[in-house]
Amino acid sequence: MVIFGNRILAAVVGCLIAAPVMAATPRPENAAARFEKVDCAIPVADGERIDCGMLIVPENRNKPASRTIRLPVMILRSTGITPAPDPVVYLPGGPGLSSVEGRTTGKGNPFLAERDQILLEGRGNKFAQPSLACPELNQLRAASAAGHAQTAAAKRCRTALIASGIDLDGYTSAESADDLEDLRRLLRVRQWNLIGYSYGTRLAQTVLARHPEGVRSVVLDSVLPVDINYDEMAGSALRRAIHLVFDGCASDPVCDTRHPDLRNRFAALIARADRKGITAPNGRVLRGRDIVEAIGAALQQPRLIPALPHLMDEVANDRIEGLLPLLQPGPSSFNWGQRLSIWCGEEMPFEKRERMEAQISPGLGLGGVDGRTATLETCAAWGVRAAEPSANEAVTSDVPILILAGEFDPVTPPDWGRRLLRTMPNARFVLIPGQAHGAMFNRCGGQLTIAFLRDPGAPLNLECVSKMSGPAFSD
Incomplete structure (x- = not known):
């Protein structure tokens, strides 16, 4: 999340x-x-x-x-x-x-x-x-580590916290x-x-x-x-914002002339990145998920939103220098023990696996970007008591x-x-x-x-x- x-x-x-x-x-x-x-x-x-x-x-x-x-x-x-x-x-x-x-x-x-x-x-x-800090999990999240690695880290953190009383x-x-x-x-x-x-x-x-x-x-x-069951809607929320940029550019004659058919060209870019990758100057191979996460980071900064059509156009033409600063967020400052205790007790019990997994589907056109806070497996490892149904x-x-x-x-x-x-x-x-x-x-x-x-x-x-x-x- x-x-x-x-x-x-x-x-x-x-x-x-x-x-x-x-x-x-x-x-x-x-x-x-x-x-x-x-x-x-x-x-x-x-x-x-x-x-x-x-x-x-x-x-x-x-x-x-x-x-x-x-x-x-x-x-x-x-x-x-x-x-x-x-x-x-x-x-x-x-x-x-x-x-x-x-x-x-x-x-x-x-x-x-x-x-x-x-x-x-x-x-x-x-x-x-x-404090319920889980620093290993912060590092793994920043590195987009595999889900099983994050789940294992969460389990280790839980064990240490419980052992401390x-x-x-x-x-x-x-x-x-x-x-x-x-x-x-x-x-x-x-x-x-x-x-x-x-x-x-x-x-x-x-x-x-x-x-x-x-x-x-x-x-x-x-x-x-x-x-709201957030993890059932996380990808759709990001997709809505990205398509709002497409709509805004298409309705502006100057933007539409400079960056024609931006929606379809961006979709082709994500598909190409997923298929064979796009190599950055530092040697990193970017996939569709990396590009979408960077665009999502730009959408968090209102001053960058007007430049998004140009940035998307540049990346579609393999000029990705403008994207690079958005690819290095570093470890989050979230306190993951607190985050998981709340999320796994109050949110996850009411979420449906199939709806959650649909949010990372290639069908959304987001390269499988995963905006969910946690998975069912991680919450099972965290093991806190589920809230009453009225809590939703x-x-x-x-x-x-x-x-x-x-x-x-x-x-x-x-x-x-x-x-x-x-x-x-x-x-x-x-x-x-x-x-x-x-x-x-x-x-x-x-x-x-x-x-x-x-x-x-x-x-x-x-x-x-x-x-x-x-x-x-x-x-």
């Missing part, structure tokens, strides 16, 4: 297991939950108002004798004279990305002008105690939602605002299902709905919600955001032209977010959206 994520949230200034909600889901109370003020988990800038602490909670709330775990907390204090009483809480992508990594300063953070921002390191993530069944979205609720109560915050990005949108939905009383408003950017049902909420989607998102298509409108009557959906995964990370998306937080019930001013015409493929 290529849910990329943890861009610094301050960038906006420069430019998920739950049952349907009837009432807050009851959970066992546990006196072990407490908050302690401690030094920050990472070095922070001198002279800034950043308070840090540690949330101490049960590892598994379903087990009365569960040990406790420690989750770092950062509170970036508002620079306003009279800050709003409702802070903002940022929930990053993943699952398996740190909330606090890189948060060394509050400078440039637009939220701090009006309210505090709270960051809670997700259980099992990089700076949590314990970790209860992998405690690392779920539901437990993370309860962590957030414990933190809210311990900090004596009446209500706060959630901003979820990618997987963070799924976690936000889980909070809405379990603890709606503590939520004033929610911003969901690049939505992963609870009731849409969440209902009447909390004010702003849903943002990027037009070219190759990971979580805009229709997934629109899907939430069925069960969230106070939600509003905005499509940001020309943007991709992370629709908030541009000037217009940032403006909409800030205005919504100021007054979640006010009409949206979409003037900035109307001025965004999308990529100019003719440039």
